[in-house]
Structures are given as structure tokens and as C-alpha cells.
Amino acid sequence: MNKIKLLFFATIRDRAGTKQMDLEIPDNLTIQELKDKLSSDYPKMAQSMKSVLMTINREYAFDEQIVPQNAEIGMFPPVSGG
């Protein structure tokens, strides 16, 4: 198993109802599989999964990427700073 830390921001945080979550996931899960798992485990988050940006250790990630061990995963909508 892989212990990861999830960080939620903005709309995603509102839907998740929490800023962060520690999670154990199977080894070699992809980002897409992680999103699918979160959608099914936390139905409130399902509608966020289409436009969510995912980061692995503070870099933007793609859906096919494998979640590394002990990763810090960020989840948020397109940025709107400035």
C-alpha cells in the first residue's frame, strides 16, 4: 500500500469538506484511478473530477501518471490568482 497526502483547494476543498486527507491507496495506482476511487468513495467530490487539476509533489500531473510512494497530491480548479 501507498500512504499519500491529499491537499484540496478552492471549490475542491469546499466539496471535500476538508483541506487535507491522508489516504492509503494500492501501489501503482494512476492519477486517473485515484480520481475514480475518490469519486466512488466520496460522491460529493464526483462532480469536481472533470475539471480538477492534479499535482504530484507540486508539479502538474497527467492522468496516466503513477502516484509515487508517499506522494503529496494537490487537487484544485484552474488557477485564478493575480
Next chain:
Amino acid sequence: MNKIKLLFFATIRDRAGTKQMDLEIPDNLTIQELKDKLSSDYPKMAQSMKSVLMTINREYAFDEQIVPQNAEIGMFPPVSGG
């Protein structure tokens, strides 16, 4: 006669040796005639007259323009602010 005030800046002031000068000039003198008069009355200023910018009452003037009564005439090199 026309009593005017001359104001000198930068290199022109250095050559004139003064910041300003009150002068009586004939009526209806043009800017070009004023420059000619200054060149002959103040030989040190003659070499400044080619590239000098002339202003009448704080507006850029042209050589054919008549010097109005009691004008404030500015004389200076191309500007270099900033």
C-alpha cells in the same frame, strides 16, 4: 520695443554664463532674427545656435515665428530627462 525674458538651460546656460536675461528687442522680430542677434551680441553663444530648441511662452517655436510682446523665451538643447 519688446521687453522679453530669456531663460537658458543645460549647455546653453553654461555658454551664456547665466540662467536668465531680460532683453529689449525690436518689435516683430522673428525667432531666427533673435538667434542671429544673440549670436552677434554674445559670440560665446554662437556655436549653440544650430541645435538650440527655442520656446515661446513654454511652447516649442519655429524660426519664422514672431516673438510676441513680453514673451518668455526658453533656449535649450534637445531634452534628456527620464
Next chain:
Amino acid sequence: MIPLPTIFSITEDEIDLNDLLEKITLTSSGAAAIFTGMVRGVTARDNPHETVYLEYEAYIPMAEAKMKQVADEIRLKWDVIEGIAIVQRIGKLYPRTPTVLIACTAAHRDTGVFDAARYGIDRLKEIVPVWKKEVSPTGEEWIEGDYIPKPGE
């Protein structure tokens, strides 16, 4: 060789333009282009509305890393740039308050220093993980951008 100053920070404090300009001015610097964004109290374009305040949040360590990346990208595109400052203020910010600053210095103004600052703010709004929630007289709403960064971008 003096290292080129690069400042990037997420802060809750007021943005001090005088201080930031001083910090990115080398003895060879003759020109600075500075962009600041402010909270609009009234917006006329698109969906006209009023704003009571904006509440900013950031994924701070990633945001600072991405600001450094923006600075690196600027230096790659305009190698004449001397100092760079990129600052995003977060928290609850009211109309007329500066929220973000991008400043670049160079020896001369005709070297791309304006374009560099423009690029910096455009890029910040694409990849730096900061979000704002708008509180208006009628409710509150998260503002979402529309840029999808490429993986590794």
C-alpha cells in the same frame, strides 16, 4: 559576478513597491517595468457587478516554486533582465488594494523589459496555484481560471 536578484513570495502583508524595486535594482539597472493588479470594487466588462472583497488562497509551497519557474522562463526569453520580483498577496483583500506584483529591471527600457513584465503576469495567472473567492453584495463565488497546464509545466 553579482547574482541576479529574484524575489518570489506569497504574503499576507501589504505589497511595498518601493522596497521591492530597491531590491531588484542593480547598479547596472536603468529601467524597471512593474505590473500590479488591484481588487476592483466595480467591474463593467463581461458580467457587470460589484465586489465587496476578494479572499485569496494559495497552495503556498507549490505557488512559490511556480513563481520561481515564471522568473526562470522570463530569464530564458529575455536574457537582459537583471532583477525580477513576483509577489502575490493572499487573504481578504478589499477594493483598490494591490494584490499582485511583477517587476523586472534591465539596463535600458528598449530591451523587452515591458514585455517581460507582461509575460510574467500572464504566466502567473496560468500556472501559479492561487485562487480567489469573490464576495459580492449578493453572495460569494469562487473565480475559476480557464488554463489547463500541461503535465510538468
Next chain:
Amino acid sequence: MIPLPTIFSITEDEIDLNDLLEKITLTSSGAAAIFTGMVRGVTARDNPHETVYLEYEAYIPMAEAKMKQVADEIRLKWDVIEGIAIVQRIGKLYPRTPTVLIACTAAHRDTGVFDAARYGIDRLKEIVPVWKKEVSPTGEEWIEGDYIPKPGE
């Protein structure tokens, strides 16, 4: 209708960017482009040299009138500009000191606000009667521009 703030001044005092930005920010302003020029202590381009200080002088009343004209020209070209500040510092100014500032505000950054600030500094260097004498380790010399304003310009 709130009058649009336009600041123009020749001053011997330090240029306070924070204060000037605050003065030209309306509640509808969301973007500011600010240019500042600083005294270079070392210049690499063209004729490489060192500068101990610059001494600025101005034909003050005409310079302020021409700054107002620059602001008017900016507003004619970019009618979205909200506030404008144009400040030239004069006197003896040492390397790294800001000497001039042009700042423009607008609702959004994609409205020409960067171009407006760029135009402002270019135009100031053409028509605003200010001169600088450069004092270097080897002597002193008046810097002369190369623009000849048209009559009435």
C-alpha cells in the same frame, strides 16, 4: 462622474511608488503598468562608462505643462486609461535611485495599459524639458537628446 486622476510633477523628493499608485487607483481599476527609470552606475552599451551621479535640471513650469500634454496624449490614444502619474525627480541623483516614473491604471491588463506607460516614457524623453549632466570619474558632461519637437508639439 469621478474625475480621472492625473498627477504630473517635477520634484526634488524621493519618488514614492506606493503613494502614487494609491492616488491613481479608482475603485474600477484592476491593473497598473508602472515604468521607473533609475540612475545607472555602470553602463555597458554603446560607450561603456561609470557614473558617479547625474544632476538633473528642468524648465519646471514648461516641463509640468508638457507632462500634462503627455497624459492628454495617452488618454486620446487609450481611452480606457483611468489614472496617470508622471513624475520626474531632479537634483543630484546617485546610482540605483529612481529618477522618473510613469504609471497608468485601467480596469484590465489587456487594454493597452502597458503600451500606454511605454508611450508615456518615450514621449517624456522627447518633449519634456529636463536635462541631465553626467558626472563620471573622469569629468562631467551634459547628456543631450536627439529629438527635435515640432513647433507647438
